[in-house]
Amino acid sequence: MRRGLAPLALCVLVGTPAARSQAVELLEHVQVREGDRALASGSRIEPDAEITIQIDERALLAALSGPARARLSAAEEQRLRLLPEVFPMLLDLERLHLEYLRTAELDTTTSFAQSPALLAWSQRSRTAFERIDAIAPLESQDAFARELRKLVNDVLLGTGDFEAVVRAGEAEIARLHASLEQHLREGGSLSFQIRARLSGGGGAGRPVHVVGYDEHAVGEPSYVPRFQTLLDDRARAELEAAESLEELVEAAKDGTLKRELEAARDALREQLDVLQTSLRSGTLLAAVDQALAALRTSTADGAAALVGRLTRLRIALERWEGLRAPPTSASDAMALIAGELTRFLDEATAALAVLAQGLEGLPAELRSVLADAGESTAQAVEATLGALSTDTRAAQVLKRWEELRASFRRARKLSESTLALAETARSISASETLDTSLDLVTAGPRSTGDELTITFEVSRVRPGEDAPVEVARARITLRLDFEGFHSVVRGALLFADARDSISGDGSWEPVPAIGFFVHFGRESWGSLWNDVLDPGIGVTLAVLDFDDSSDVEIGVAGALTLFDDILWCGYGRNLQAEADYFYVGINPLALGGLWQSEGE
Amino acid sequence: MLRNTLILPETEAVLAARLLQDAIDTLDIVLLLVLGSDAQSLQAVEWADRLADRTLLADGRNPRKVVWIRDATAAEVRAILDGVLGPGRTPRAAILDFHDNVRGELAFGKPFDPLTLELLFLAGTANPVGGGT
Numbered sequence: 115m116r117r118g119l120a121p122l123a124l125c126v127l128v129g130t131p132a133a134r135s136q137a138v139e140l141l142e143h144v145q146v147r148e149g150d151r152a153l154a155s156g157s158r159i160e161p162d163a164e165i166t167i168q169i170d171e172r173a174l175l176a177a178l179s180g181p182a183r184a185r186l187s188a189a190e191e192q193r194l195r196l197l198p199e200v201f202p203m204l205l206d207l208e209r210l211h212l213e214y215l216r217t218a219e220l221d222t223t224t225s226f227a228q229s230p231a232l233l234a235w236s237q238r239s240r241t242a243f244e245r246i247d248a249i250a251p252l253e254s255q256d257a258f259a260r261e262l263r264k265l266v267n268d269v270l271l272g273t274g275d276f277e278a279v280v281r282a283g284e285a286e287i288a289r290l291h292a293s294l295e296q297h298l299r300e301g302g303s304l305s306f307q308i309r310a311r312l313s314g315g316g317g318a319g320r321p322v323h324v325v326g327y328d329e330h331a332v333g334e335p336s337y338v339p340r341f342q343t344l345l346d347d348r349a350r351a352e353l354e355a356a357e358s359l360e361e362l363v364e365a366a367k368d369g370t371l372k373r374e375l376e377a378a379r380d381a382l383r384e385q386l387d388v389l390q391t392s393l394r395s396g397t398l399l400a401a402v403d404q405a406l407a408a409l410r411t412s413t414a415d416g417a418a419a420l421v422g423r424l425t426r427l428r429i430a431l432e433r434w435e436g437l438r439a440p441p442t443s444a445s446d447a448m449a450l451i452a453g454e455l456t457r458f459l460d461e462a463t464a465a466l467a468v469l470a471q472g473l474e475g476l477p478a479e480l481r482s483v484l485a486d487a488g489e490s491t492a493q494a495v496e497a498t499l500g501a502l503s504t505d506t507r508a509a510q511v512l513k514r515w516e517e518l519r520a521s522f523r524r525a526r527k528l529s530e531s532t533l534a535l536a537e538t539a540r541s542i543s544a545s546e547t548l549d550t551s552l553d554l555v556t557a558g559p560r561s562t563g564d565e566l567t568i569t570f571e572v573s574r575v576r577p578g579e580d581a582p583v584e585v586a587r588a589r590i591t592l593r594l595d596f597e598g599f600h601s602v603v604r605g606a607l608l609f610a611d612a613r614d615s616i617s618g619d620g621s622w623e624p625v626p627a628i629g630f631f632v633h634f635g636r637e638s639w640g641s642l643w644n645d646v647l648d649p650g651i652g653v654t655l656a657v658l659d660f661d662d663s664s665d666v667e668i669g670v671a672g673a674l675t676l677f678d679d680i681l682w683c684g685y686g687r688n689l690q691a692e693a694d695y696f697y698v699g700i701n702p703l704a705l706g707g708l709w710q711s712e713g714e
Numbered sequence: 715m716l717r718n719t720l721i722l723p724e725t726e727a728v729l730a731a732r733l734l735q736d737a738i739d740t741l742d743i744v745l746l747l748v749l750g751s752d753a754q755s756l757q758a759v760e761w762a763d764r765l766a767d768r769t770l771l772a773d774g775r776n777p778r779k780v781v782w783i784r785d786a787t788a789a790e791v792r793a794i795l796d797g798v799l800g801p802g803r804t805p806r807a808a809i810l811d812f813h814d815n816v817r818g819e820l821a822f823g824k825p826f827d828p829l830t831l832e833l834l835f836l837a838g839t840a841n842p843v844g845g846g847t
Contacts, residue, residue, distance in 0.1 A: 211768070219771050225742045226777035226839075227812035232769070236840035243833055252825055267828040271764050 140570050140588035155590040158597065158637050158644060161338035161554050161562060165592075167308065167324075169548040172291060178304060178542075178572065178585060189256065190290055196245050197283045203242035204276040210235040258286050295543070299634045302576035304585070305539035309571075310552050314564030314594075321555045321567065326548045327540065332556035341601045343630060348561055348703075352605030355702040356626035359607045399431045401498040408494030411650040420479060424498075539573060539582070554594070562602065562633075563648075563678050564594045593645060601632045601652075604679045606700035607658050608667065616660040616693050627656035627699065629673050629682065650675040654697075655686060661691035669695060680704045718766035719780040722791070724751070726778055732792035734781060738798060738814055743779045744838030745810040746831070747795075750822070751784040758807055758820075761828045765835055777812075778835055807831065809838040817841065 146167040148155045153159065176194070186194070214231040218224075226232055246266050265282055268274025308327045313319025314365035323330040345353075406424050409417045515590060552568075554560065569589045573582035606629065609622040631650035636643075651674055658667040671686020682699035720737055722730040737745060746766075748759050759782045766778035786795060786804055798816065799808055805819040806826070818837040820826055 214769070215771065218775070219773065222773070222775075225812075226775075227742055229777075232777060233841055234834050240833065240836040242839040243829060247829060247833065252827060263829065270768070270828045270832050271761070272767070358733065611789065618762065 137173075137250050138177045138572070138586040140174075140572065141590065143170045143177060144168070144570055144588070145170075146568065146592075147588060153590070153592055156641065157592050158595040158635065159554075159592045160596060161560055161564075161594045163594075164551060164553045164555070165566075165568075166551045167549060167568070169306070171542060171548055174306075174572075175291075175294065175304075175542055182467065186290065186293070189254075189259075191493065193249055193258075193286060194290055195285055196249050196692050200245040200249070201280050201283060203238060203245070205233070207239055207242060208237055208276065219233045219594045241253050241596060244616070258282075262286075282456065304542045305570040305573050305575070305582065306542050306548050307539040307569075308575070309551060309569045311567050311569075312554075312557055312560055312564055314561055319565075319567070320558070322552055322554070324568075326550045327550060332553075332584070333558040335555040337555060338560060338562075340596055340599075343601070343603060344705045345603055345628065346561075347559060347627065349603045349605050352701055352703045353626055353628060354605075356605050356607040357701045360548065360616045360626055398498075399428065402428050402431065403495045405498040423479070539571075542572070560594060562595045562600065566592045568592070583699060586647075595635050595644065596633075597635060597637060599632055599634050601630060602650070602679065604629050604631060604675075604701055605703075606654075606679070606682050606699045606701040608654070608682065608697040610656065610658060610695045610697040612688070612691075612693050612695050614693035616688075616691055623659060625656045625658055625669075627654045627669075629654040629675070629679075631673065631675055647676055650679055654682070655685070655700075656686075656697070658688050658691070658695070660688050660693055660695070663689045667691050671695070671697065678704060716759065716763045716780075718770065718776060718778060719763045719782055721759075721782045722784065724785045727785075727788035730783075730785070730788065731794055734783065734791060734794050737779065737781050738789060738794070738810065740779070742812060744775055744817075744835065745814075746778070746780045746807060746814060746835060746838075747783060747788045747799075747810065748780060748807045749783045749795075749804055750806060753805065755782070755784070758826065758831065762831050762835075763805070765832050767837045769839075777839060807834060809834040811838045811841060 147166045147168065148157075148159050148163045149173050151157075153165070159165065168253045210231070214229070217231040218226070218229060236473035243266070246262065250256075250262040250266075252263065254260065254263075259283050261282055262279065265274055265279045269276055269279065308324045310322040310324050311319040312322050321328065321330045323332045402424050406421060406428065409421050409424070542548065550607045554566070567589060568591075570587065571584060572586040574585045575582045606627055608627045610625055613621050629652055633648060633650045635648075652672075654669075654671050654673045656669040656670045656671070660667060667688050667690040669686050671684040673682055673684035675682050680701050682701070683697065685694065685696050720733060722733055724730070746762050748755055748762060759780060760842070762780045766776060766780055769778045770776045783791060783795070785793060795804075796802065798810065798814065799805070800816075801817075803819075806822045806824070807820040808816055809818045811817045818834045820830060820834060
């Protein structure tokens with residue numbers, strides 16, 4: 115928060131009655147900066163940036179103080195709005211007046227009517243004094259209005275100065291603000307929370323320490339050089355991913371992969387059959403159907419509710435039955451990679467979850483209904499109960515499932531609690547600054563293209579209530595990137611096609627490669643250039659295999675990349691085989707990142 | 715002592731009219747006309763004179779000038795005022811800009827203070843040459 119007169123900008127959002135009804139836009143009161151540059155969502159920041167966050171506490175309080183603000187009179191609201199505007203004007207008048215006197219005395223040839231200095235001073239004075247006239251009308255009976263008017267008149271008649279006017283205005287604003295705070299306290303305490311996360315290459319990312327708002331550990335300072343030729347951790351991982359993909363592609367080419375996947379699919383089918391038998395879903399389905407038929411005619415207490423529950427259970431059982439066989443049409447191995455298998459496993463897991471939920475506590479409920487049921491109902495329900503309780507294998511599966519679910523819940527809760535403990539919500543007060551900063555240098559590994567997400571949240575706890583209620587929330591996302599030129603080393607899988615006659619198979623050979631690329635970013639060129647196309651130019655080195663007689667073949671090529679180095683293409687020469695080649699390529703790690711959802 | 719004020723004689727209407735016309739014709743000043751001889755007008759003149767000091771240069775030049783017209787009823791003076799202010803108009807004070815256009819008035823009976831008069835003066839100089847109010 116800027117000290118001096120600027121904090122008194124409390125009025126900025128007090129505004130009109132119409133503005134009161136609008137939701138609080140947190141970002142209107144928060145300034146995120148890198149140095150002198152104001153940042154907005156989508157802005158690019160240097161990977162070593164120190165981000166400062168400035169919060170206009172008074173304006174925020176004023177914006178959040180709808181009911182409290184309503185207790186101010188129209189005149190007081192007007193003061194809160196106009197006084198901070200007029201302070202800098204008044205202090206500026208001294209300078210403008212001196213400027214007029216100096217220029218007019220030095221230049222006796224220019225008329226007053228043509229004097230820019232006189233015009234500027236007059237216009238600024240008029241604006242400021244009209245504000246004063248509105249804040250303190252001549253005939254006002256209000257003590258502050260009379261005092262303000264008198265102080266301004268003293269200045270005009272040469273017996274006072276503007277600083278006395280400003281001091282009186284500050285005191286009045288402080289008084290009004292104290293009144294607002296008092297009303298706010300009656301309405302509950304407000305707290306402010308800032309969280310920051312750094313994410314790149316998919317995933318939810320990791321927390322970044324925000325000074326004063328959390329206790330997340332910071333790492334040793336690590337600088338990201340603008341130009342680097344080192345094979346860093348990311349480039350190494352990209353190379354490993356390319357090597358794995360190369361094996362996969364080779365396996366797909368010679369049929370190994372297809373055989374392996376088919377074997378895996380068969381094994382999965384076998385395992386699912388075992389699971390199916392363990393659950394005895396077929397037996398359960400028949401028993402549930404019998405119980406449903408009986409319960410629909412029953413008048414026993416709770417029978418209707420149980421019908422609904424058993425119906426849902428039946429749907430889950432049917433779905434599970436339908437999932438008995440994994441996909442058989444996926445004869446093409448690549449189709450399985452493309453997601454058919456993944457979809458199947460997701461559906462099976464979801465069905466099992468619904469099933470487990472449906473069975474939870476069911477025996478106890480069935481027993482309670484059974485106590486009041488008629489004979490036929492009782493028999494049907496007994497059958498269901500028997501299927502549920504006597505099948506120990508199904509019970510074991512469900513028990514195991516419940517254990518897994520419970521441990522998952524515990525882990526999630528623990529992690530949420532840990533995070534919550536490490537974070538600090540700070541009370542909003544006009545007298546204490548909420549400003550903070552975060553330093554990316556201590557945020558651990560990061561790369562260009564990573565995203566820094568900063569979340570702001572305001573909560574209110576009313577007297578007598580335990581849980582805070584979220585009042586406002588806002589988020590900005592910044593992209594780490596260099597302004598101007600920067601270089602990166604990346605890894606990728608290339609498909610090289612020989613352009614000269616060779617002894618080996620040089621037709622679109624998959625080969626891992628590393629590349630050194632130069633990118634040029636400029637924020638003013640927009641998102642399409644910087645975030646989507648993000649072209650790079652450079653050179654690649656690849657280990658080729660064109661010539662059957664050579665042990666080692668190195669290819670050097672010029673390269674162009676697009677989409678943050680996901681797609682590569684280029685033309686080069688195999689130095690040992692003395693053959694030119696063209697290639698296209700992909701960065702499998704970056705490509706995989708595209709499929710990661712934000713919420714992961 | 716009134717340093718920036720021309721007080722028109724009440725007993726010599728012709729002279730008063732000529733002095734008023736000369737003041738209006740003087741180039742490169744904004745002119746605050748104060749009408750009337752009551753205590754309120756005297757107070758207005760005293761304040762306006764001091765406010766004119768704010769633009770007074772060391773060499774004596776000043777874009778602000780005050781003319782106190784104690785008797786605005788004399789026919790010769792009235793004729794000039796009618797031409798400047800409009801027929802029959804008699805405000806407590808009026809400001810003429812560099813081009814003798816009326817840029818603001820203070821009505822008789824209306825309360826005023828130095829700030830009111832300063833706003834009148836500023837209305838005369840705060841408009842670009844040839845610009846509107």
